[in-house]
Amino acid sequence: SQMLIMYSHDIFRSMGILMVLFGLLTIGKMLAIFAYAWVIMRPMDKLINFTHLYYNAKSSIDRLNEILKLDSEPKYEMKVDPFKDRKSASIRLKDVSFSYDGSTEVLKNISLEIKEGEKVAIIGETGSGKSTLAQILIGLYPIDSGEIFYNGIEIKEIGYMSVRENVGFVIQSPLMFNNSLRFNLTLGRKYSDEKIYEALKIAQLYEFVSGLDKKLDTIVGKNGTKLSGGQKQRLSIARVLLDNPKVIIFDESTSSLDNETEDRLLEALNSFVEGKTIITIAHRKNSIEKADRIIDLSKIV
Template identity: 40%
Template sequence: MVQGLRVIGVAIRAEPRVFTAAVLSSALYGVTTVGSSWALGWATDHVVLPSFRQGRAGTGTLVVAALLIVGVAVLKAAGVMGRRILAGVMQYRMQARSRRAVTRQYLRLPLAWHHRHPTGQLLSNANSDAEAAWAPLAPLPMAVGVIVMLVTAAGAILLVDPVLALVGFLIFPAIAVLNLIYQRKLSPLAMRAQQLRAEVSEVAHESFDGALVVKTLGREDAEAARFQARADELRDANVLVGRVRGLFDPLLEALPTLGVLAVLLVGSLRLEAHDIAAGDLIQVAYLFTLLAFPIRALGWVLAELPRSVVGWTRVQQVLDATGSMEYGTAALDGPIDGPAKLEVDDVAYGYDPEAPVLSDVSFTVAPGRTVAVVGPTGAGKSTLTQLLARLIDPDRGAVRIDGTDLREVAKGGVSASVALVPQQTFLFDDTVRGNITLGLAVPDETVWAALRLAQADGFVSALPSGLDTRVGERGATLSGGQRQRIALARALVRRPRLLILDDATSSVDPQVEKRILYGLRDGSADSTVIVVAYRMATIALADEVVYLEHGVVAGHGTHERLLARCEGYRNLVTAYEREEAERAALDTDADEEVVA
């Protein structure tokens, strides 16, 4: 409970004015609710009972009673409206604030941190956890306000008849004990249910994100079963929460009712003895019926606290995460529109410190050159491209552009000069133009020039609305090669000084790929090009090759030189041709045996 109250304290400090106004509105509701009991008592003594004795009621007293009851009701309604509206404003503001803070933190944290956290968990932190953290704020102003009602009602009962007050107040110890047992039973169940909500969200997102794999491999039933298992756990946890509430709620309702019955019983005896007036008995009985509501309102807040603590803790784990990417103040020293000089100096990096992916990687690329990065699977090629674009920072060594360490460049400086087209192409559910410009103010002529260089202008022109054609979620209406060419045009339209292609033309026809690379090498003098390549034809187009093996540079030079001097490189790039030759030889031997 202490942690839950601390979370509430954070919200109060963040929104003091809204909270104060909401509590005052709730206090108005509480005071007017108690005031309605006084109005009923006054109407009983001055209108109802005289009417029975005299057979009629005075017009003046009727008007006064009506105005009194209506006036109290109007003030009570105003208090209810203010309380609910302001409580909602406070809750939704805090949820929005948490979501913005979590999202900003996601953008600030380096890619290495995101590699260690599944996407479903991150979505859960920004959505259901932020929502759960501030769930108690909806009933909070009401609970604080009804404390005023509770104190006012208790004071009014004592003033009317101390004896009846003593009888009625006997229920309070019983209610306090019941609430204590209720919270102890409910808290662990509510915490478990909130954790399972996050797990269900993680499984669902993973299944949806991998829909293509699930469907192509026929894993629908397995994924459905995996989701059902988590959903069943969540259902069972919520059922247990519901059972506890279903058991304790009637008891909480019954205790104040028993108190009212005891007050009526004792009050009837005192009324017969002329120790109390009928209006006073009605007022006291009505006030005791009101006492159940403040207790329930406090219970609502206490019931939400365990879930709130879980949500707040999960959000804070994100906000407290370390590993931010720091920026310097330097600018890249090269020409604004000219190709960049790239230096990789003794770079090492590992996702796990005990298992480095790259070690002692060093090479230099002159401005305007096209370099192919080649290596077997797991050699560290994609990791190297992320280092060159400063998506991650090396554990040791430095990556420099025009002599400037990328870690010293001001924020936005690297992305203004470097463009990375990754292996996995992502397109937004937007138009072709929107996917290329991404909000950048670029004239259509420049967009078409980038499309021509990416060999994409032909199929884009053939689309129903050209640049205004929507491509669907993740570019679902386009082929893999078309998506890759759109992604390449997205990079080219920004005229990068260093262009990095991480196997970015793997889905493109070899002839189209050849034209793209020719265009990048010969038709565009503004970029230095780094291309992760596997095809012999692609590699042969590069000015030089960097060959990675086991995370180190095992060879650097022209394609012909590496073929002659580097056995690992030669075996890798000629593997396909050698396999074809071996198959042809086997087929020839088989034919000769048949002839013989």
């Protein structure tokens, strides 16, 4: 719009000068035209800007309305705390079914049980619902039918908030904020530097962070653009370790690491996860060979 206004003035001036040269206008009339043109162009400029802002705002409002129309997750109040005074938790699924679109079932009548303190690896073909199962366990997707139990208490009796406070979830592509390493590790919670560095040592990030000029105050960039894929995964693992959950779910959380770094990480994790219930979703042999039991999700009925 600014270019239109600028070029309009040039066009008016050029036409006015030409018309004066050809005797079609007097100099006084030409100056009057310039004055009127300036008066007219300013409100036109504001009108064009308003139209531009209106369409931008309309697009934003449309996106917000799409979000507001989405169904809210069910709200369940905590009636029983199955995690209280327990080091870990058992998990049981009974006839669990789930579909994204209401017709095609990703999980159908799945029943399985994981004992308290057991380390389980979940494998299966692509599309068998491994990652979906992990997100169902923490209530990110409400199930269509069936029941989920923690320490024998159904999840509706526990409440999603309590489950998420006690079940850690490490995903393959973790979200990073355009903020410091400290914030991305703590998410605003208060932890001592000693505890943070202890988690970084287990996650095999201590040397990397110690070598940075600003250490924990280093900005990682939008969605962690200043970090490699492996560093983001290890940062996500350290983030979960700080919370010290009763149950930890690893969903392809070491897929971007080389074998040597993964071996060191898994070895360091052993002492930390001792006695905790661990669910590992992976394809790599290193990630599943230390499991107490392997569950092939594509073969579960």
